[in-house]
Amino acid sequence: MDIVTYEILRSSLFATAREMKLAMMRTAGSPIVHSGGDASAAVFDAEMQLVAQGNDIPTMLGSAVISTRASVEAIGRDRLRPGDVIVSNDVYLGGGNHQPDVQFTRPVFLDGEIIAFVMTRGHWSDIGGQLPGSYTTLTWDVFAEGIRIPPVLLYRDDRPVEDLVTLILQNTRDPAVRLLDMQAQYAGCVVGDRRITEIARRYGKDALAAAMRRALDHSERLMRAALRAIPDGVYEAEDAIEPVTGPAGWSRDPVPIRVKITKQGDGIHFDYAGSGAQARGGINCPFSVTCNSTWFTVKAITDVTIPINQGCYRPVTISAPEGSILNCTFPAPVVAGNTETSPRIIDLLLKALSAAVPERVVGQSNCGAFSGVFGGMDPDAARVAATGRRFVGMIDPHAGGMGARATKDGVNGVRVYVGNAGSSAVEIIEQTSPVRVEEWSLVPDTGGAGTWRGGLTSRRVYRVAYDEATFTVCGERGIHPPLGQFGGAAGATFRCEVTRDGQVTQVPAKGGHEIVHAGDRVVLQPAGSGGYGNPRDRDRTRLRDDLLDGYVSAEALTRDYGLTAEDAAAMLAEAAAHG
The missing domain is CATH 3.30.450 (Beta-Lactamase)
Known part of the structure; x- marks a missing residue:
C-alpha cells in the first residue's frame, strides 16, 4: 500500500x-x-x-x-x-x-x-x-x-x-x-x-x-523508540490514597499504593506489589483502570505526537496484586477509583519517573473529578411542564490546578490526566436545574510556589433553589496536599462546605451527603497543585505579574517566595504602578 x-x-x-x-x-x-x-x-x-x-x-x-x-x-x-x-x-x-x-x-x-x-x-x-x-x-x-x-x-x-x-x-x-x-x-x-x-x-x-x-x-x-531514549533502571515510589469518611468501624487509615518500574531497552514494566488491600468505600480500581492510568503516563512522558492506538501499549507490561486497591475483586465498590484514585496513580508514577525524565514530569495535581451532584424534585412548575421531568439531577465536574512543569507554570482551573470532561456551563445549570451559580473564580495562593508556580484551583458557589435535595461530592486531596517537584511547594487541599441558617458544615472529600434546601449555600473548591523548583528562584517579573493577575497575594511574597519585607514592598509598589 x-x-x-x-x-x-x-x-x-x-x-x-x-x-x-x-x-x-x-x-x-x-x-x-x-x-x-x-x-x-x-x-x-x-x-x-x-x-x-x-x-x-x-x-x-x-x-x-x-x-x-x-x-x-x-x-x-x-x-x-x-x-x-x-x-x-x-x-x-x-x-x-x-x-x-x-x-x-x-x-x-x-x-x-x-x-x-x-x-x-x-x-x-x-x-x-x-x-x-x-x-x-x-x-x-x-x-x-x-x-x-x-x-x-x-x-x-x-x-x-x-x-x-x-x-x-x-x-x-x-x-x-x-x-x-x-x-x-x-x-x-x-x-x-x-x-x-x-x-x-x-x-x-x-x-x-x-x-x-x-x-x-x-x-x-514509535513508542519503542521513545522508550529507548529513557535511561534504563529501576524506579520506585510510594504514596497513599485517602480513605472514605465512613461510619464507626470503617478504617480511617490511608491506603498505601506502591510501584516499581523497570525500564530496559524498548520495554517497560510496572509492578504495583505492596499496594494496600481493597478498601471499604468506592475508591478501588478494577485492573482496567490501573492499566489505563499506566498507559496514559507512558504516553505522557514519551511523545504525545505518537498516534494513539493499542500499538502504543504493546511495550508496556503491568502487574498488580489481586484483591488490592489497584486490582480489586468482586464485589468491591469502584465509583471513585476511576476518577479520584486513577489520577493519584499517575502522580505516583510521575514521582517515580522524576529521576529518569525530570523534564517530563509535573508537580502533583488536583487529581479528581470533584463532582458536585444535586438531585431532587424540581419546584419550578413551568420548567416541569416544558420538560416533562419532575426529578432533576445535576452533576458538575470541577476544575482544579495542574502541577507546574520544568519550563512552565502549571495550568489554572483544569481537569487533569485521564479526566477530560468540562465543567458545566453556568447558563445550562441555571436553565435546567434549581441551582444558581453565584461565583466561579480562581483562588489565589492555591498553586504551590516554585521556580514555576503550580496551577490555581477554581471555586464555585451555588445557591440552592430546590425545596429539598441531596448534595453529594466526590473528591481527593482533602487531607494530603498536592506536592511539588524538585523543591516546589505544595498546593492547597480540597474544600467544600454547606451554609444553612448561618451554620457552616464542612463536607469531606470522600464521605456521606448533605440534605440541602432552598436558600442554602454550597461552596466547592478542588485541590490546587504543586510547584516545580525552588520558589526563591522564580523570575521577579513573573512574580510581579502573578500579583497583578491576582494569582498570588501580597502575603505570599514573603511567606512562600522568601522576599524580604523591603523587596516585597518594592514589588507591591511596582505592581501598583502597573495598574
Whole structure:
C-alpha cells in the first residue's frame, strides 16, 4: 500500500471516531454529555484491537481496550449479526471502568464478515443506586453504585430489545433523559458503522485491514523508540490514597499504593506489589483502570505526537496484586477509583519517573473529578411542564490546578490526566436545574510556589433553589496536599462546605451527603497543585505579574517566595504602578 492511501485510511479512522462523538453530543439528553463532553468513541479492528480514538476521555478509552474484548467474548462473536449493539457497564463481568460509564459496542459487517467494531461510551448522570447521581463513595459494595449491566444485546437487527431497555431505564431516576442518552450512543455507533463500511467499500476490506495493522505496528515502533531514549533502571515510589469518611468501624487509615518500574531497552514494566488491600468505600480500581492510568503516563512522558492506538501499549507490561486497591475483586465498590484514585496513580508514577525524565514530569495535581451532584424534585412548575421531568439531577465536574512543569507554570482551573470532561456551563445549570451559580473564580495562593508556580484551583458557589435535595461530592486531596517537584511547594487541599441558617458544615472529600434546601449555600473548591523548583528562584517579573493577575497575594511574597519585607514592598509598589 502506498503511503498516501495508507494516510487517507488512517486519518479516516480517526475522523470516524471524532464524528461518532459529535453525533452523541448533538443528541444526548444529559448536560454532562452534550455540554461537558463526558463521552468517548473509538474504532477497533476485527480482532478487537483499538486502532483509532477521538480526543476524548482517556479513562474511558484506555479501559475500552479490555472492555470491548470482554463484551464481544461474553456474547460470542459467532452470535453477532449486522445491526447488533452490545451494552455493558459492569467492571467485573464487562471490564468497564465504573458503572456510570456505559459502553455500546457494535460489530461492522461487510459481505457477511466482521471487518471492525465501533464503540461509544457515555457518562449517565444517574444509573440508580444509593443516591441521586450514583456518585457516592460511602458504599459497602458495588451493588449500591447503581444498576449493573453485564454484556447483553441492547439492539438486535437495529431494533431495541424493548424489555431490556425498560428494565434499565426504570432502574434510573430520570428515565426520559436516560432514553435520550441511550439513543445518542446508538446513533454514534450507527455513524461509525456507516463510515467504516463506506471506507471498506471504496478501498476494499483487505486494504482497510492492512491499514489497521500498519497503524498498530507504526505506533508500536514509535513508542519503542521513545522508550529507548529513557535511561534504563529501576524506579520506585510510594504514596497513599485517602480513605472514605465512613461510619464507626470503617478504617480511617490511608491506603498505601506502591510501584516499581523497570525500564530496559524498548520495554517497560510496572509492578504495583505492596499496594494496600481493597478498601471499604468506592475508591478501588478494577485492573482496567490501573492499566489505563499506566498507559496514559507512558504516553505522557514519551511523545504525545505518537498516534494513539493499542500499538502504543504493546511495550508496556503491568502487574498488580489481586484483591488490592489497584486490582480489586468482586464485589468491591469502584465509583471513585476511576476518577479520584486513577489520577493519584499517575502522580505516583510521575514521582517515580522524576529521576529518569525530570523534564517530563509535573508537580502533583488536583487529581479528581470533584463532582458536585444535586438531585431532587424540581419546584419550578413551568420548567416541569416544558420538560416533562419532575426529578432533576445535576452533576458538575470541577476544575482544579495542574502541577507546574520544568519550563512552565502549571495550568489554572483544569481537569487533569485521564479526566477530560468540562465543567458545566453556568447558563445550562441555571436553565435546567434549581441551582444558581453565584461565583466561579480562581483562588489565589492555591498553586504551590516554585521556580514555576503550580496551577490555581477554581471555586464555585451555588445557591440552592430546590425545596429539598441531596448534595453529594466526590473528591481527593482533602487531607494530603498536592506536592511539588524538585523543591516546589505544595498546593492547597480540597474544600467544600454547606451554609444553612448561618451554620457552616464542612463536607469531606470522600464521605456521606448533605440534605440541602432552598436558600442554602454550597461552596466547592478542588485541590490546587504543586510547584516545580525552588520558589526563591522564580523570575521577579513573573512574580510581579502573578500579583497583578491576582494569582498570588501580597502575603505570599514573603511567606512562600522568601522576599524580604523591603523587596516585597518594592514589588507591591511596582505592581501598583502597573495598574
